[in-house]
Amino acid sequence: MELIIDRLTKQYENKIAVDRISLTLKEGVYGLLGPNGSGKTSLMRMICGVLKPTSGEVKFNGIDVNEEEYRDSLGYLPQDFGYYPEFSAYDFLLYMASLKGLTKHRAKDKASEWLELVGLLDVAKKKIKTFSGGMKQRLGIAQAMLNNPKILILDEPTAGLDPKERIRFRNLISRLGKDRIVLLSTHIVSDVEYIASTILIMKDGQIIHQGSLDEIISVIEGKVYECSVDSKMTDYLIANYPIINIREESDKTFLRLVADKSPCEGAVAVPAVLEDLYLYYFNEGVNRDE
Amino acid sequence: MRNNLKKELKSVFDVPPPTRKNQFLSQLNYPKTSRMDFIISQLGYIRKRTWILSMLLFIGILDGLYFYKVSNSFIWVVSSILPFISLSSISEIVKSTTYNMKELEMSCKYNFLQICLVRLGVLGATNFMLLIGILILFVGKTDYSFIRLGLYITTPYLLNCYGSLYVINRLKTRMIMYVCCGVTAFVSVLNTLLTIQINEIYTEMYWLFWPMSFIILLLLSAREIVKLIRKMEELQWNLSLTA
Numbered sequence: 029m030e031l032i033i034d035r036l037t038k039q040y041e042n043k044i045a046v047d048r049i050s051l052t053l054k055e056g057v058y059g060l061l062g063p064n065g066s067g068k069t070s071l072m073r074m075i076c077g078v079l080k081p082t083s084g085e086v087k088f089n090g091i092d093v094n095e096e097e098y099r100d101s102l103g104y105l106p107q108d109f110g111y112y113p114e115f116s117a118y119d120f121l122l123y124m125a126s127l128k129g130l131t132k133h134r135a136k137d138k139a140s141e142w143l144e145l146v147g148l149l150d151v152a153k154k155k156i157k158t159f160s161g162g163m164k165q166r167l168g169i170a171q172a173m174l175n176n177p178k179i180l181i182l183d184e185p186t187a188g189l190d191p192k193e194r195i196r197f198r199n200l201i202s203r204l205g206k207d208r209i210v211l212l213s214t215h216i217v218s219d220v221e222y223i224a225s226t227i228l229i230m231k232d233g234q235i236i237h238q239g240s241l242d243e244i245i246s247v248i249e250g251k252v253y254e255c256s257v258d259s260k261m262t263d264y265l266i267a268n269y270p271i272i273n274i275r276e277e278s279d280k281t282f283l284r285l286v287a288d289k290s291p292c293e294g295a296v297a298v299p300a301v302l303e304d305l306y307l308y309y310f311n312e313g314v315n316r317d318e
Numbered sequence: 319m320r321n322n323l324k325k326e327l328k329s330v331f332d333v334p335p336p337t338r339k340n341q342f343l344s345q346l347n348y349p350k351t352s353r354m355d356f357i358i359s360q361l362g363y364i365r366k367r368t369w370i371l372s373m374l375l376f377i378g379i380l381d382g383l384y385f386y387k388v389s390n391s392f393i394w395v396v397s398s399i400l401p402f403i404s405l406s407s408i409s410e411i412v413k414s415t416t417y418n419m420k421e422l423e424m425s426c427k428y429n430f431l432q433i434c435l436v437r438l439g440v441l442g443a444t445n446f447m448l449l450i451g452i453l454i455l456f457v458g459k460t461d462y463s464f465i466r467l468g469l470y471i472t473t474p475y476l477l478n479c480y481g482s483l484y485v486i487n488r489l490k491t492r493m494i495m496y497v498c499c500g501v502t503a504f505v506s507v508l509n510t511l512l513t514i515q516i517n518e519i520y521t522e523m524y525w526l527f528w529p530m531s532f533i534i535l536l537l538l539s540a541r542e543i544v545k546l547i548r549k550m551e552e553l554q555w556n557l558s559l560t561a
Binding site: 073076077078079080096099100102104106108109110111112113114123124126127128129130131132134171175 | 348349350351355356359360363365413417418419421422423424425426427428429433551552553
């Protein structure tokens with residue numbers, strides 16, 4: 029099982045959303061991490077065949093993205109999806125199953141099975157418009173899984189979910205990644221940290237880092253420092269080092285920053301986490317907790 | 319005896335729990351629907367109101383033909399109502415965009431393009447049969463020939479098809495249906511005004527106007543349908559795509 033993305037590029041007028049990305053994905057959960065506008069959604073849409081690339085190709089086991097057979101192996105949860113107003117959760121799944129080529133009998137079985145798995149069986153006959161955001165997301169993953177896809181693409185699946193729902197969702201995705209390729213995009217660092225076996229960091233349309241959590245973090249391992257300093261030293265450190273976090277304390281300022289060696293007296297090296305790396309790359313402004 | 323042996327064996331040995339059951343099941347090739355099954359399944363997803371509107375119009379015309387004398391004013395009434403039939407068909411085509419289902423449908427085995435072609439085909443065939451049915455009923459009741467009457471009735475219908483397709487191909491808003499409603503109302507009112515203002519519109523004097531308009535609108539509609547099909551192959555660019 030192999031999904032090959034070869035020099036995939038998407039250009040919108042004069043903006044390059046995805047810039048010559050090449051990847052080979054095998055079974056497992058891949059977390060695509062990057063800020064808004066980094067090209068995550070465009071990349072995922074091209075992998076799903078929803079968007080035509082300017083150049084490059086996507087193939088799954090040798091089958092081109094434009095072929096019906098490719099789509100037969102695909103499950104997709106878009107960032108923002110709708111539903112026909114007259115649909116109940118069950119109707120919606122039956123409709124999606126008909127588009128995925130499931131027979132009527134199997135569609136009914138799979139719809140009931142997935143409604144139960146995502147905890148919506150008791151509201152199966154209710155109109156989707158009465159559902160909360162979390163319930164809609166769960167219904168979204170149920171429709172993506174109806175055809176038991178070999179490739180599962182989830183665009184911001186945990187956006188808008190409360191912490192409890194997010195944990196439930198993460199566990200579900202973890203289980204699904206055992207025997208298929210799961211690619212999920214998010215800008216919630218902890219989601220990726222917990223469930224992705226491989227992390228892909230995307231910036232300005234390119235994958236700037238990829239690897240396991242440990243491999244990714246090793247870039248700044250031993251370079252993350254914490255210190256509490258006075259205002260003069262704060263200004264100096266802000267001017268000279270990438271700052272990950274700032275918090276005003278009673279008489280001093282607490283800083284978490286990245287430096288090759290100890291930036292000031294009293295600075296303590298702390299273990300790096302994925303969020304440090306993410307903020308190191310993407311935090312252009314400094315967050316100041318007033 | 320054999321049954322007893324089975325029972326004995328069951329009671330002596332525990333059934334081992336299934337291992338790698340899911341992997342095994344996922345390797346099985348379940349039967350899939352054929353293209354014809356897919357087309358038939360999609361008929362059920364065309365909204366009832368579309369069928370009801372077509373039926374009501376047909377019954378209304380039958381009623382009119384039975385109880386009233388067919389005059390020129392009856393022709394313009396029918397030709398002004400027909401664009402609303404095409405509007406109900408257009409609403410089936412744009413409902414994926416209106417309700418934001420397009421992206422999901424595009425990623426499925428039978429994708430958005432195929433769904434729309436099925437809807438277009440089914441509704442187009444229904445409308446065509448309806449028009450032919452109306453024409454056959456009309457012809458015996460007027461002095462006009464089948465073709466001439468066909469031109470009078472279908473030209474406003476085609477104008478509405480072209481106008482609505484033109485709008486669909488150029489606007490990206492989800493409110494597109496409201497714009498199409500406006501186009502239909504405009505076509506219907508325009509047809510009414512023209513036939514009221516120009517008394518000779520259904521006479522020999524305007525004989526060239528009708529076939530010319532029909533052919534031009536038919537070609538323009540065909541061009542817009544080709545454009546629409548090309549557009550359905552991928553999501554159109556907008557700011558959200560760069561996110």
